[in-house]
Amino acid sequence: MLAFVALVFINTAYAQITNEQVTLSGDLQNNPVAQDILDKIEKSKKWIAKLQERNFEVSERQRELEEKRAEVLEHLNADLKEWEDLWEYYTFDKMLERALEDSPAKHTDTIYDHPLKFTASKINAGRAALAQVIQNGGGPEEARDAFVNAAQITRVEMVAANALFNVLNGNAYYNQQILFESDGQFNLDLSGEQLRKYYLDYRTNPGYLLANPKDTTSWEDLSETNPDTVCRDEYILIYRNHADDYVCVTEYTAEMWQRHGMGNPVHKETSSIPDELTKIKLNHDRIAEKVSAINLKIQKIHDNHEIQIQNMEKKYDHMFVQMEQEQKDEEKLVLNKLNSDEIDAENFSVQITDIREKYKAVEKNMIKEKFQTLDILDKSLRENLDTLMSKYEHDSEIKIVWNDTQGTYRATMNA
Structure with a gap:
């Protein structure tokens, strides 16, 4: 039946179609099937028109939303910039800049000659790890974890950094610092004998001599040598500044005297700090x-x-x-x-x-x-x-x- 109606529709009728309305002529005006098709066309046109109108409204709202979002983002960035300018003085970077301004450590390559330089290296490592995660599409939690893992300072790292700082700043002897364990503990049974070599003779200890300037026996007892004296093994000939004489002392005593400005080795240089200290x-x-x-x-x-x-x-x-x-x-x-x-x-x-x-x-x-x-x-x-x-x-x-x-x-x- 439908096939027959369609055939009649094709052979005997024509539709007058405009952009505004579709009309039927001839016998099709009274044909219910044709009329139903016409109604559906009109409904479709109205539906399309409403959809286009709705899409236009959505697009307008989206455009307005994007404009508002851009405006708010601009205000937020301005507020953030104002906040950063206000508190910039108290940031770590500015604090580091002020701390190094008149410090010899400002122009050195090592990160261990100033406490804040070591801390800065860990913070920079954290920032780099965070940026890498974000660049790879990671989320905020993953980025935060990456920062914490890279920037955290372990006890072992802190002990090592403190030891290096003390050595580089003349607060400790390198050969003594390497006697300590990685956790900062000192194994007296294992390393006690090596440490005691620095303090075998109290008379040669700079601390004792400086505290007892009137102990003439300790100051003068050893001064029985000359610039050509050949000391026995493990001893070094050192020139004593305070007495203008020469004396054979152990390598450890020579290191202490040189550190305290009390004398200088004559024939052998004592280098207590390695060239590449890391x-x-x-x-x-x-x-x-x-x-x-x-x-x-x-x-x-x-x-x-x-x-x-x-x-x-x-x-x-x-x-x-x-x-x-x-x-x-x-x-x-x-x-x-x-x-x-x-x-x-x-x-x-x-x-x-x-x-x-x-x-x-x-x-x-x-x-x-x-x-x-x-x-x-x-x-x-x-x-x-x-x-x-x-x-x-x-x-x-x-x-x-x-x-x-x-x-x-x-x-x-x-x-």
């Missing part, structure tokens, strides 16, 4: 010093063991010599009895045999005791080494290995 350099030297101290402890355990072995050998050598002498003395007494006819030859032979069997048994027991003592000393050596190694087996900075060639442990830096 946190990496400090950490490397600190671990290297720890490794050296541990290996020195290992060597001392072996040295003490060797001394004990030598003392034990001497002890038993003396005991064997003494035993042989006692045996000879007893045999001599029996021989004298034979010569004086106190005993006959048969009795002499029996007594000599008894003496030799007795001392043979004594010798056997002494040898057994000697080997038992050796076992005890070897066991003590292993226990002492194991006790020392147990203190550092979980230290991530070093590695304890067994050296087959030397037959002992060896500490190395962990790669």
Whole structure:
């Protein structure tokens, strides 16, 4: 039926269509199907018109919204600029600028010769991390976390930065700073001996000398040298400014005197601060010093063991010599009895045999005791080494290995 109506519509009628209205002519005016189509066309036109009007209104509202948004953003940026100008004096960057204005650290490359330069390096690292996250499309929370992770200062970093600052500003000796652990703790058992080298003789300590200027004995006792004096190993010839003379002192004392302006080395320059002083350099030297101290402890355990072995050998050598002498003395007494006819030859032979069997048994027991003592000393050596190694087996900075060639442990830096 619909196909037939459509065919009639096509063959017998035409529509007068304008931009304003669509009309039907001929028999189609009374055709309900055609009339329905016409109604739908009119409704569609009205719907399109309303949609266009609505889109126009939405576009207008969107345009107004964008204009308002741009206006508000402009005001916000102006307020922000005004706020930044108002508080700029109190920002970290301005504070850093003021702090470095008359400081020698202003023109240096290191970040460790001024506390705020190190802090600035961490803040800049945080800013760079935040900008990277935003550039990659990350959200505010991710950007904030990136800033915190990059800008935070750990205890280990703070300890290292403080040590470097003290060294660079003459408040501490580099060779003393590397004796401390990464967390700032001092291992007295491991590094105490090295630290004590700076203070072996109170008479040469600058602090003592400056506090006791009238102690003429301490000031004058060492002045028995001349510019051509050759000091023994580990000692340095230094010119003393206050006394206009020369004296041999340890390298550590020379370093202190030079630091305090009390004297200068004559033949050997003492450089207590490395040319490239960085946190990496400090950490490397600190671990290297720890490794050296541990290996020195290992060597001392072996040295003490060797001394004990030598003392034990001497002890038993003396005991064997003494035993042989006692045996000879007893045999001599029996021989004298034979010569004086106190005993006959048969009795002499029996007594000599008894003496030799007795001392043979004594010798056997002494040898057994000697080997038992050796076992005890070897066991003590292993226990002492194991006790020392147990203190550092979980230290991530070093590695304890067994050296087959030397037959002992060896500490190395962990790669």
